[in-house]
Amino acid sequence: MFLKSVFKAASKDQWRPIIKAFTEVVGKDGVVRRKDELLTYECDGLASYRQRPAVVVLPRSTEEVAAVVQLCNQYNLKWVARGAGTGLSGGALPLEDGVLIVTARMNEILETDLSNQRVVVQPGVINNWVTQAVSGKGFYYAPDPSSQIICSIGGNIAENSGGVHCLKYGVTTNHVLALKIVTADGSIVDVGSQVPEMPGYDLTGLFVGSEGTLGIATEITLRILKAPESVAVLLADFTTIEAAGNAVAAIIGDGIIPGGMEIMDNLTINAVEDVVGAGCYPRDAGAILLVELDGLEVEVTHNIQRTAEICRENGARETTIATDAEKRAKLWKGRKAAFAAAGHLSPDYFVQDGVIPRTQLAAVLRDIEALSQEYGYPIANVFHAGDGNLHPLILYDESVAGALETVEEIGGKILKRCVEAGGSISGEHGIGADKNCYMSEMFSAVDMETMQYVRTAFNPKGLANPTKLFPTPRTCGEAANAQKTAQWKGAQLY
Amino acid sequence: MFLKSVFKAASKDQWRPIIKAFTEVVGKDGVVRRKDELLTYECDGLASYRQRPAVVVLPRSTEEVAAVVQLCNQYNLKWVARGAGTGLSGGALPLEDGVLIVTARMNEILETDLSNQRVVVQPGVINNWVTQAVSGKGFYYAPDPSSQIICSIGGNIAENSGGVHCLKYGVTTNHVLALKIVTADGSIVDVGSQVPEMPGYDLTGLFVGSEGTLGIATEITLRILKAPESVAVLLADFTTIEAAGNAVAAIIGDGIIPGGMEIMDNLTINAVEDVVGAGCYPRDAGAILLVELDGLEVEVTHNIQRTAEICRENGARETTIATDAEKRAKLWKGRKAAFAAAGHLSPDYFVQDGVIPRTQLAAVLRDIEALSQEYGYPIANVFHAGDGNLHPLILYDESVAGALETVEEIGGKILKRCVEAGGSISGEHGIGADKNCYMSEMFSAVDMETMQYVRTAFNPKGLANPTKLFPTPRTCGEAANAQKTAQWKGAQLY
Structure with a gap:
């Protein structure tokens, strides 16, 4: 399954000057264009969605990221940022005829300031490296997604990743003090600071969890805790x-x-x-x-x-x-x-990610069991019970015709049940390309329109990760009148 | 001292249909227009700034707030929201020829849900009432500004208030689960939920601390803690x-x-x-x-x-x-x-509010002492040491010519020192009308421009609390080219 582009495909001739410009910014080894090499990048952890990007660009610094994004603006190229590619909601799924900006070469720990309990990293730094860098001195970085030995901090920022310890210590957003961001128009913006109190709008909190739709974090100041x-x-x-x-x-x-x-x-x-x-x-x-x-x-x-x-x-x-x-x-x-063990129970499994208030645990688990009985698909439950973050694993065999569709239907019903119970359609995996059609279960049209206006503030041409996070008129229909109201909104500064 | 309006003053005749329309929404007892009655509202806790509003409107519900804001839009009236008026940065300072929307009659606790540790309140509810309502059952509301027996939750949201206990428990933003907001265009928007994990942009976090520039929170879901x-x-x-x-x-x-x-x-x-x-x-x-x-x-x-x-x-x-x-x-x-005791040390005092990293405490306190010596004004220090939130009290006598100006100069130097030390120009009192000229000490032009775009997303006509929080081109000059770039930003939704 892949998402069709909402932009027109460019010809080979049209790409030539673009590739040349990218190469000038990041060097020859920072541009991937060969089809076989692009294969690596055609999906993230949600492998059921696949799409080959037109080109992969690997910048090394904030300035290079800004230059690459500016080129995307100049040539009207949609682009997607990718960290380690371990995300489970297709947030880093490339777009047809689009640019994939990969942060893998931005993998340096830039500063370690133990007395103020903070570490400054580039987005390609692996989650676990942060703890490794400071554990000798008795500190650690709290957010610990299951993928922590392979996932990157940049991806954690995009998806506001959680983990086993987020009950007590909170999710990623609670551990990010400041960010250097390249916004979707190519500006370099600093948000947050090393002290927790800041005047003005909390753009750090806004950016964390924005799933690559507002820009790319190029320097990240993390709070570390005493072990x-x-x-x-x-x-x-x-x-x-x-x-x-x-x-x-x-x-x-x-x-x-x-x-x-x-x-x-x-x-x-x-x-x-x-x-x-x-x-x-x-x-x-x-x-x-x-x-x-x-x-x-x-x-x-x-x-x-x-x-x-x-x-x-x-x-x-x-x-x-x-x-x-x-x-x-x-x-x-x-x-x-x-x-991993669930993988041995059946040829395939589908992991859902929903949240409910703790008081609803027993009732919702009963309903999941009833769905399992009704559809005849076993569902295994393993979850972060303290914060009501369910991870039902629906077991199935993809080679059976119609099985995936049925499983997706069950998954959808579980999400709706979570929302009914006062919960959320995603605990820690994000919305990405996978769950954007469920956003209207949680948000009214005007709620989502307000988010769209905020998106526009950072991403005016809509080039950064379009078709992700929000349902598009084409696929769902909830944002149909957004364009109209945009005419009078967002036009005046004072 | 008062701020001159950036809007044209309306005549009495022009106000007549507006007052009639307000009265239809909130009733006769919900509209204050008599000069002597307006006196109450001409300043907040920062009494050195005063301005009488054209009219005070006191809605009772979300729907009434929305109707009032829609009328402000219809008649292009700038407006300011006010809670209990205890703020110390002039955030609720009325504007000349503007509307003051006061939440004092929205003072109900709407829901108490102990099993999920949450309370839903209207914005006019006094901070201390929340704890009083749940303390019998062994719970409390953590943020405790000094003014907690008189300040309102709505004002706490606007200023992201802190208190003695914010070292361990965080400031207001850490205790707000969800909000019903009337945005500056009169839309009713729901943000957040009763579970901590939410997909989409964290608009709850964005709204808290936005100092009335994005809209009015009309229903607030607070997290309460076990005592x-x-x-x-x-x-x-x-x-x-x-x-x-x-x-x-x-x-x-x-x-x-x-x-x-x-x-x-x-x-x-x-x-x-x-x-x-x-x-x-x-x-x-x-x-x-x-x-x-x-x-x-x-x-x-x-x-x-x-x-x-x-x-x-x-x-x-x-x-x-x-x-x-x-x-x-x-x-x-x-x-x-x-x-209160500091008030006995000298006829007047000026309390500053800045934040520094804890490791800088000794150095910055020494510099404050040096400033005190240099200018010959005693400075008393009483502060939230754990989170580096300084509250130097500069003692002076306002009846001495030039004293206030000198004290403001000292205050400004202290703030600049806080920023140099890696800190912030406000810990918990906010920016309001008082510190907006210092924003450029912390933020670059492009950082502030990004905030302005976000502001525009909620507040497209600029009617909600203009001239607050951000320096305006007229008073400071940093946002000079914002209007120009706004032409191409914020225009497209996708």
Whole structure:
């Protein structure tokens, strides 16, 4: 499946001067034009959407990015930014006849300022490198998406990535102090600062999670945290997933804020046992709950015991506590392998990403189970329970005709159920090319129109990642009258 | 001092149909037009700026606000929103021949949802009422500006207010989940949701702190927190303010995150002792440090002892710990009275509000002292030390010719020093009408232009709080070429 361009395709002759201009900016080794080499870039982590870009450009600096974007403006070329390409919503899916700006060569840690707990990086720096760079001094970078050893900070900014620890520590936006941005018109803009209080509009917060539609972050100032003195992990097993959900609510209700809190259902437990083995989790459990606590030793020691107590009060059959690193890793092992293990349950799986208020966990999980029964597709549940971020895995076989369509239908129904429950259609994977048609489930036409006006403020010609994030009139129809109202809006500065 | 209107004044005849239309929307008792009654509204907490509005309108609902704003659009009337009018930067200063929309009658708590830890309020609700409404159930609303018993949530949203506890808990923006907004063109827009993860642009974060330039928040969903199990306060006295500053850095460096951490210098200590008396603080101390810790009892008990130890290691002469409510209140008493007490030191004082990285505290305080010596004006320091938010109080006598101008000059130099140190020109009081000329100290022309484009997205005719927040070409000159570039920006939606 690929998205048709909304722009006219250019001929080879028309590309010649453009390629020459790009080469002058980034050098010959920074321009990829050969078809076989372009293959690498034709999709991101959402491999069901594919499109070969016209050209890939690999700048090395803010100035080079600005020059490349200015050329795109000059030649009216639509463009997409790509970090490591691990995104799961097709946000970095190239566009037909478009330019793909890849940040892979912008991979330097520019500054480390431990006394002010900040690190300045280029967007191509891998998430995990940040922690590696400061862990020797007792610091770490909190947002930890599952892909943290391969995903880039630039991509994390675009998608406002979460992770296991975002319950306590927040998602990417809570850890970005400042950005240097090349906006879609090629301007270099500084937003944010090293102190948390800033006057004016919070453009840093606006930019994080904007999925490449406003520009490219070329320098990113991240907040790093002091590594906790002590960490403990608790494994509790329950006969039902509802009981595990109730334990989650009770732990938070008790005033404990775990670093992370994950639930895995019976189907996932057994998949993990089949693949990883080693008796990670009890095969007959309805669900297991993993709780990680961190902080001062006195606090962790007290709270982990209290957490175990609460689990038992909520029907846990058994609780295991690990404090040393090796034993903690053993308890986490199955959870870390869950997605890979799910791949062994069936030829294919479709992972959905929705959020619900914690209080709705039991009700929504029941409805997901009902959908599974109704359609006859098994659904495995493994999720960030503490913040209500569900990741149902719908198991199917793509070689069966119509299976993908049915699975997408189930996925859509799950998202609608999340919105009904007061939640959101995306917890951490983003909207991209995948979920833009669901935006109208969450936002009214006027809500989305307001976002479009903001988009226009940064991206006046609409060249930066068009067709992503928002439904387009062509594919969905909600933004139909946007063009009209744009005539009188956005015209006057004062 | 007042700001001249950039719009043409309307005649009485021109106002007649407008007043009639307003009256139809909000009723006769919702329109204030008599000169003596308008007096109440001619300034906010920054009383040195005064301007009588043409009319005050007091809507009761989102729909009424939208209708009023639509009328302003229809008649091209500039308007300013006002909450309780306690702001310290003139953000709610009326404009000549303009409309003042006052939210005082929108003072209902619309919904209390303890299980999801949220409260929905109208903008005129007083900050402290939120905590009062939920404290019986063990919850509270964290942002606590000094004015919390009189300031409104709507004003807190506009100014992104802070308070003593924002070191640990963040400022207002960290506690706003969702907003219903009437944008400056009269549209009703919903932003945010009750779950923290949301796709699309973070317009909630963009709106908070926008100082009334984008629209009016008419329904506000706030996050409430569980009241901590235990609270302890430590008072430590030091012979120098530098030593107190070093203790602050050492406490945070140790991994302890206090709820609040305040420093008062010798001048302020003695002012407080003169006024409040009762031996609050030692008169011969160079500075005192107040640290409040909250959390689980086991954690607070351990950390408060450790904090006292760190203070002694950094030269504290004496440390006092209070855990019960009465004794804690006694330790806080002097700090709470500090601004009032400063009023007794001299006929007038000018309070500045700047932020610096914590590591720069000692250096910047030394420079403030040097400025005090150079100009011969005493400066008292009382501030949120944990987050580097300085509040130097410059003492003067307004009846002395030129004194106010000199004091403003000193204030400006302090702000410039904050920016040089990597900080900000406002920690929590906002820019408003007071500091917009300093914006260019922090932001380049292109940075501010980008903010202007965003402003235009919400406020296309420029009627919502013009002349505030940003320097205008007339008063400063930085935005001179904005009009020109606006011609090609902001014109296309896609």
